Amino acid sequence: MNATTPACPIQVAAQFDDFDVGALTRRLYAQAGAVGAVATFVGLVRTDDDVLALTLQHYPGLTEHSLQQLAAEAAARWPLLGIEIVHRVGRLNPGEQIVYVGVASGHRREALTACSYLADQLKTRAILWKQEHRPTGDTWLEPSDADNASVASWHQQA
Amino acid sequence: MNATTPACPIQVAAQFDDFDVGALTRRLYAQAGAVGAVATFVGLVRTDDDVLALTLQHYPGLTEHSLQQLAAEAAARWPLLGIEIVHRVGRLNPGEQIVYVGVASGHRREALTACSYLADQLKTRAILWKQEHRPTGDTWLEPSDADNASVASWHQQA
Amino acid sequence: MLRVLFFGSLAEQVGMAELALDWQPGWQQVQDVLASLHRSHPAIAQVLAKRRGLLIAVNQRIGAATAAIADQDELAFLPPVTGG
Amino acid sequence: MLRVLFFGSLAEQVGMAELALDWQPGWQQVQDVLASLHRSHPAIAQVLAKRRGLLIAVNQRIGAATAAIADQDELAFLPPVTGG
Numbered sequence: 001m002n003a004t005t006p007a008c009p010i011q012v013a014a015q016f017d018d019f020d021v022g023a024l025t026r027r028l029y030a031q032a033g034a035v036g037a038v039a040t041f042v043g044l045v046r047t048d049d050d051v052l053a054l055t056l057q058h059y060p061g062l063t064e065h066s067l068q069q070l071a072a073e074a075a076a077r078w079p080l081l082g083i084e085i086v087h088r089v090g091r092l093n094p095g096e097q098i099v100y101v102g103v104a105s106g107h108r109r110e111a112l113t114a115c116s117y118l119a120d121q122l123k124t125r126a127i128l129w130k131q132e133h134r135p136t137g138d139t140w141l142e143p144s145d146a147d148n149a150s151v152a153s154w155h156q157q158a
Numbered sequence: 159m160n161a162t163t164p165a166c167p168i169q170v171a172a173q174f175d176d177f178d179v180g181a182l183t184r185r186l187y188a189q190a191g192a193v194g195a196v197a198t199f200v201g202l203v204r205t206d207d208d209v210l211a212l213t214l215q216h217y218p219g220l221t222e223h224s225l226q227q228l229a230a231e232a233a234a235r236w237p238l239l240g241i242e243i244v245h246r247v248g249r250l251n252p253g254e255q256i257v258y259v260g261v262a263s264g265h266r267r268e269a270l271t272a273c274s275y276l277a278d279q280l281k282t283r284a285i286l287w288k289q290e291h292r293p294t295g296d297t298w299l300e301p302s303d304a305d306n307a308s309v310a311s312w313h314q315q316a
Numbered sequence: 317m318l319r320v321l322f323f324g325s326l327a328e329q330v331g332m333a334e335l336a337l338d339w340q341p342g343w344q345q346v347q348d349v350l351a352s353l354h355r356s357h358p359a360i361a362q363v364l365a366k367r368r369g370l371l372i373a374v375n376q377r378i379g380a381a382t383a384a385i386a387d388q389d390e391l392a393f394l395p396p397v398t399g400g
Numbered sequence: 401m402l403r404v405l406f407f408g409s410l411a412e413q414v415g416m417a418e419l420a421l422d423w424q425p426g427w428q429q430v431q432d433v434l435a436s437l438h439r440s441h442p443a444i445a446q447v448l449a450k451r452r453g454l455l456i457a458v459n460q461r462i463g464a465a466t467a468a469i470a471d472q473d474e475l476a477f478l479p480p481v482t483g484g
Contacts, residue, residue: 022180025200032253033205037277040198041270042183043484047191056483057408059476061460066481087483095190099484108400109308112199112274119195119266119484126483129408140409142480150267201400214399215324217392219376224397245399257400266484277400284399287324298325300396 006034008075010083012067014058014128016090019100028082028104035081037108039115043099045092050134056098057129058089066127074103074117078110085118087126091133117154123147164192166233168241170225172216172286174248177258186240186262193239195266197273201256208292209252215287216247224285232261232275236268243276245284249291275312281305318349318385321392326367330360339387346372347381349391369396402433402469405476410451414444423471430456431465433475453480 009030021042028038045054071083082104092098101118105111124143132139167188179200186196203212229241240262250256259276263269282301290297320335327333335357343349353361364370371394374383385391404419411417419441427433437445448454455478458467469475 020180021183022178025179025183025198029202029253029255032202035202035253036204036206038200038202039273040183040200041266042196042198043266044187044190044193044196046194046264059405059407059457059460059478062457062462062476065460095187095193097187106204108199108201108277112270112277115197116270116274119270122484123482125481127478127481128483129479130482131408140412140479141482143482147482217321217323217373217376217394220373220378220392223376280400281398283397285394285397286399287395288398289324298328298395299398301398305398 006031006081008080008082010068010071010075012064012071012085014060014063014067014087014089016088018088018097019086021097021100024084024086024100024102028084028102031081031104034106035104036106037111038102038104039108039111040103041099041101041115041119042097043119045094045096045098047094050136051094051132052135053091053093053133054098055091055131055133056087056089057131058087059127063087063089063127066125067122070118070121070125073121074114077117078105078114080105080110080114083114083118085122087122087128089128120147120150120154124151164189164239166238166240168226168229168233170222170229170243170245172218172221172225172245172247174246176246176255177244179255179258182242182244182258182260186242186260189239189262192264193262194264195269196260196262197266197269198261199257199259199273199277201277203250203252203254203256205252208294209290210293211249211251211291212256213249213289213291214245214247214256215289216245217285221245221247221285224283225280228276228279228283231279232272235275236263236272238263238268238272241272241276243280245280245286247286278305278308278312282309317388318343319390320349321390323392324395324397326363326370326393326395329363329367335360343385345381346374346379346383346385346391349385350381364393367395370394371397401472402427403474404433405474407476408479408481410447410454410477410479413447413451419444427469429465430458430463430467430469430475433469434465448477451479454478455481
């Protein structure tokens with residue numbers, strides 16, 4: 001960091017506890033006067049096809065490392081002023097928050113693009129395993145073809 | 159609205175008071191189980207080129223109507239489950255929140271895209287006038303060429 | 317009576333944010349009011365004629381110079397907008 | 401001792417989330433451990449050989465089958481991940 005390259009603080013967490021979107025978002029305002037845009041994404045549990053709940057399994061240490069790596073990629077690609085990623089683990093019911101991505105930047109385009117990038121990358125590159133619980137049984141999920149295509153599209157844009 | 163077309167509630171406001179990003183975002187979770195993604199955008203006042211403050215002027219009635227119209231366009235274009243736009247008016251100091259855009263959808267792509275759309279459209283189509291206060295005097299702003307190009311790009315994608 | 321409003325930089329250019337005009341029986345469209353302004357308020361009319369990209373609103377709805385106008389209406393002139 | 405971890409659907413397929421293996425002096429790389437598993441735990445080795453897209457991690461860092469491994473390390477097998 002020097003006078004011409006503002007810092008991009010990165011904070012990531014994998015946690016059982018719920019998170020406070022307001023507090024996480026306001027933390028991204030810290031570089032007041034430099035931050036002109038904050039884009040956020042929250043994923044929530046849907047009840048598609050009678051899903052009763054999800055269970056997210058993580059690998060403590062490696063999961064956080066994977067989140068940190070995705071954030072570092074975004075910070076290297078766009079001029080950002082802060083990134084927060086919080087991913088919940090454990091059993092989550094419909095309507096519950098799963099993941100928070102927040103990105104601060106000087107301008108809206110970079111914040112919105114980096115936020116989309118991270119939401120896409122999390123689907124296929126966050127070290128997490130997701131199980132759906134339904135009345136008919138439990139199923140482990142894998143990234144969909146669409147998820148893989150979304151991640152591939154960011155390489156084409158590089 | 160019928161069984162196969164979930165409602166997309168739209169709420170817009172132009173107000174002098176500050177807003178609570180957490181409360182606005184959580185309001186978008188209302189259709190629990192259907193909402194899988196909420197994307198938000200917050201604009202904040204920067205100190206570019208020694209800006210001391212901004213003043214946003216609105217035209218009560220028409221300003222809200224313009225915000226409502228942009229939200230309705232987004233709801234017609236993507237399968238959304240909720241839109242909130244809050245635009246502040248009056249004098250705002252560096253670091254202060256200017257605008258909130260929040261979009262709920264079943265899936266991340268639609269929420270993120272619609273949120274970007276609205277952030278872009280607000281720059282050139284929200285009925286508001288923005289004045290910068292600097293040590294050297296006051297200047298009324300107009301949309302930049304880049305802002306106009308961003309809005310034009312959404313027509314090409316249509 | 318017709319209430320005429322000017323916003324943003326336009327208010328500074330015309331030197332006022334608001335103007336009350338006595339209603340003229342011949343007025344049917346916004347352009348009729350503009351024609352009258354050239355006689356009654358030539359300085360304002362000149363500014364309006366020069367500014368590029370002005371929008372017109374009648375009773376808080378965007379319209380054209382051919383929009384209908386009636387006594388007690390609110391007519392507004394809007395310079396280029398920018399929000400966000 | 402080598403701690404071996406299995407995650408997600410893989411843990412169900414191998415019937416356990418964790419396995420402790422006595423350290424073998426000949427082990428140098430992950431693939432040496434895999435070769436031993438074919439003799440000591442053939443059912444697990446067969447599952448690992450069949451699963452497509454498994455990732456390997458040594459001490460919580462992704463590596464290849466040729467990654468170095470040492471006594472007291474943690475070796476993990478990861479099926480395809482999905483977050484968000």
